[in-house]
Amino acid sequence: MSSPDGATTVSIDALHSFCMEILCDLGVSSAHAQVTSDALTLADSWGTFTHGTKLLIGYAQRLKRGGLRTDTEPQVVKEGPAWAIVDGQATLGQVVSTFAMTKAVELANKSGFGYVGVRNSCHFGAAGVYSSLAAKENMVGLSMANDVPSVAAPGSRTSITGTNPFSYAIPAGKHPPILLDMAISTVAGGKIYAAQQLGKPIPDNWLIGPDGKPTSDASLYPANACLAPMTAHKGYGLALMIESLSAIMTGASLTWNVGSWMFDDGTKPTNHGGCFIAMNVAAMQPLDEFLTRVDGLIDEIHEAPKADGVERLYVPGEMEWERRQKALQEGIKLPADVVAQLRLVAKEFDIHPSWLQ
Amino acid sequence: MSSPDGATTVSIDALHSFCMEILCDLGVSSAHAQVTSDALTLADSWGTFTHGTKLLIGYAQRLKRGGLRTDTEPQVVKEGPAWAIVDGQATLGQVVSTFAMTKAVELANKSGFGYVGVRNSCHFGAAGVYSSLAAKENMVGLSMANDVPSVAAPGSRTSITGTNPFSYAIPAGKHPPILLDMAISTVAGGKIYAAQQLGKPIPDNWLIGPDGKPTSDASLYPANACLAPMTAHKGYGLALMIESLSAIMTGASLTWNVGSWMFDDGTKPTNHGGCFIAMNVAAMQPLDEFLTRVDGLIDEIHEAPKADGVERLYVPGEMEWERRQKALQEGIKLPADVVAQLRLVAKEFDIHPSWLQ
Numbered sequence: 001m002s003s004p005d006g007a008t009t010v011s012i013d014a015l016h017s018f019c020m021e022i023l024c025d026l027g028v029s030s031a032h033a034q035v036t037s038d039a040l041t042l043a044d045s046w047g048t049f050t051h052g053t054k055l056l057i058g059y060a061q062r063l064k065r066g067g068l069r070t071d072t073e074p075q076v077v078k079e080g081p082a083w084a085i086v087d088g089q090a091t092l093g094q095v096v097s098t099f100a101m102t103k104a105v106e107l108a109n110k111s112g113f114g115y116v117g118v119r120n121s122c123h124f125g126a127a128g129v130y131s132s133l134a135a136k137e138n139m140v141g142l143s144m145a146n147d148v149p150s151v152a153a154p155g156s157r158t159s160i161t162g163t164n165p166f167s168y169a170i171p172a173g174k175h176p177p178i179l180l181d182m183a184i185s186t187v188a189g190g191k192i193y194a195a196q197q198l199g200k201p202i203p204d205n206w207l208i209g210p211d212g213k214p215t216s217d218a219s220l221y222p223a224n225a226c227l228a229p230m231t232a233h234k235g236y237g238l239a240l241m242i243e244s245l246s247a248i249m250t251g252a253s254l255t256w257n258v259g260s261w262m263f264d265d266g267t268k269p270t271n272h273g274g275c276f277i278a279m280n281v282a283a284m285q286p287l288d289e290f291l292t293r294v295d296g297l298i299d300e301i302h303e304a305p306k307a308d309g310v311e312r313l314y315v316p317g318e319m320e321w322e323r324r325q326k327a328l329q330e331g332i333k334l335p336a337d338v339v340a341q342l343r344l345v346a347k348e349f350d351i352h353p354s355w356l357q
Numbered sequence: 358m359s360s361p362d363g364a365t366t367v368s369i370d371a372l373h374s375f376c377m378e379i380l381c382d383l384g385v386s387s388a389h390a391q392v393t394s395d396a397l398t399l400a401d402s403w404g405t406f407t408h409g410t411k412l413l414i415g416y417a418q419r420l421k422r423g424g425l426r427t428d429t430e431p432q433v434v435k436e437g438p439a440w441a442i443v444d445g446q447a448t449l450g451q452v453v454s455t456f457a458m459t460k461a462v463e464l465a466n467k468s469g470f471g472y473v474g475v476r477n478s479c480h481f482g483a484a485g486v487y488s489s490l491a492a493k494e495n496m497v498g499l500s501m502a503n504d505v506p507s508v509a510a511p512g513s514r515t516s517i518t519g520t521n522p523f524s525y526a527i528p529a530g531k532h533p534p535i536l537l538d539m540a541i542s543t544v545a546g547g548k549i550y551a552a553q554q555l556g557k558p559i560p561d562n563w564l565i566g567p568d569g570k571p572t573s574d575a576s577l578y579p580a581n582a583c584l585a586p587m588t589a590h591k592g593y594g595l596a597l598m599i600e601s602l603s604a605i606m607t608g609a610s611l612t613w614n615v616g617s618w619m620f621d622d623g624t625k626p627t628n629h630g631g632c633f634i635a636m637n638v639a640a641m642q643p644l645d646e647f648l649t650r651v652d653g654l655i656d657e658i659h660e661a662p663k664a665d666g667v668e669r670l671y672v673p674g675e676m677e678w679e680r681r682q683k684a685l686q687e688g689i690k691l692p693a694d695v696v697a698q699l700r701l702v703a704k705e706f707d708i709h710p711s712w713l714q
Contacts, residue, residue: 078641078642080468080469080470080640080641081438081439081467081468081469082438082439082468082469082470083468083469083470083636083640083641085641085642110438111437111438111439111440111468112437112438112439112440112472113437113439113440113470113471113472114470115469115470115636117641140601140602140606153658153661153670154670154671155663155664155667155669155670155671156658156661156662156663156664156667156670157661157662157663157664158661158662160658160661160670168598170597170598170601170605178597178598178601180591180594180595180597180598182590182591182594186588211664211665212663212664212665212667213664230587230588230591231543231587231588231592233539233673234537234539234587235588236673237537237539237673238537240527240535240537240654240672240673241525241527241535241537243654244497244527244535244651244654245497245636248527248647248650248651248654249497249636249638249641249642249647250642251642254650254653254654255654255657256657279440279472279602279606281606283437283440284435284437284440284442284474284606285435285442285606285607285608290605290606293605293611294601294605296611297597297600297601297605297611297612300612300613301510301513301517304510304513304514304515304517305513305514305515306512306513306514306569307512307513307514307568307569307570308568308569310512310513310569312512313510313511313512313513313517314511314512315597316590316593316594316597
């Protein structure tokens, strides 16, 4: 169902089956393929196309070369009453992260609070996938991860930290969970790649050029430019917190020792770190009261006075949940750059879904 | 030791004694006065003058009117293996917050991780005071709090959330802790007041005017302007996380129900919420390894290539710890706006320290 702009509409189920087929062809177990397909299609259904099935082709390369393993399982290597350290065993980042958040929820069920630090993981896609897993259990969820440096520090000429994604989800009652998923850079790297593929110029606060000054030339990235940290020292500061909780606490690789899942030797693990936290609301107070108060906060925001020309005030994640609702009914309209990547991977695996013709 | 610009240099000890004297005069117990004086002078010694002893005059008004109580103690009202809920009993925010972080450290000693949610607190000054308490114990510390709305959401005409301060501290080995202390607005409200008092204009990304558009007129704040959230949806998103962890989880007041410690009826508690987290590094891995890795990260940043004209790259908190080191040796150079506030409070309490003449 291609449209003139190169976009294609596909049902979530059909897109999920497509992912499953490719991952299973690559030797990924059915359970791991399921979790990964869930994560990638959830991101696409939110409209977070930079972190959805577009990633599949890159993951496939690593799976073929062995840097991502199909013969191992993530393992808890150490644990206490309210924490655990997980070795991801170089399985897909989505597999490790889902395992870790599931463990965090288990700990929070026992102790009220669960922190799971992860090492030997890989690129995990959209951070919000994992925080929202906790929200499904009526827990507050936080997820974050480090990544290969691509973001400058205030005053630096080169990259200092990764975009180090950060997400939280807060369960609500009648409303969907409040859900933030952000990079600590002004924008995520995926947005720059999307601009490159679409040939679009970018605002001048997204990138720092090779001289340490802002630039609007997307083509410089990533070889000759770094992403800019949001609000300078604040984004940079959050990046170092995420680096510490995800990698220093866990024994994962730090900054330049993290492997690039896209550009580095595909035969080697990237050793990304991650941090997954679940807070058991019901252990601390009556769940109904909590959910009612979250609903009240959301209602209050919806009803607040708006600036001229603004029709609605959104709560974080609200646009994404509405897009998902629409996608469940009408399918996901995948943009042209995603379709192009999916065509490449379909060709490589010699599969021919009707929606991709 | 007044200088021509109205600044005054004072030793940390002398400033601490000044705070103690005033607080004890107000009926605050010696233990509470100690903790509060520690917090206020620590902030001043960091150069965070908007959150130091300048606050004393406002706290004094509330203490006199009874909205801040001197006859109660913060209490743990509920606890589990890795969490506690504290009722601050309307004591000074510094007292409640120090109590809460101390409890979080105790829980983390037992369970590896401690979350302490606080209700019935008040303005707590600099968030970094409490996260750094955890770092002193070689733990990772996080602290945050909600506040009366003063920050717009993207598209709103009025304030939606507080500046909702957020801080973390990561202990290091040979270096001082990495320490971030930030508001989720582009700048904290204290910076706007400082600009008002100094009659300085402000950049146009600090405030949103009454029409919902940016303004550089500091005098509009707070009656006719809101602070702008940093990077729009990201600062706004973080604000709602802090609101949830500090107030929804704890039973504290939310958004417009929080009392303004400065402007509202001084006879009533403000019922601020707070969130204090301690992570026990040594429970999860060898402490030496952790500290060495943090040091390595700091060294790596120091050695990274700098943009033209940039002499040093700083780690969050580094400037503050250096200012404190200098203050310990040479005293704190209090700027004119702080001196003016201290003169007012000294006059009111009829005390005449030589450094304030």
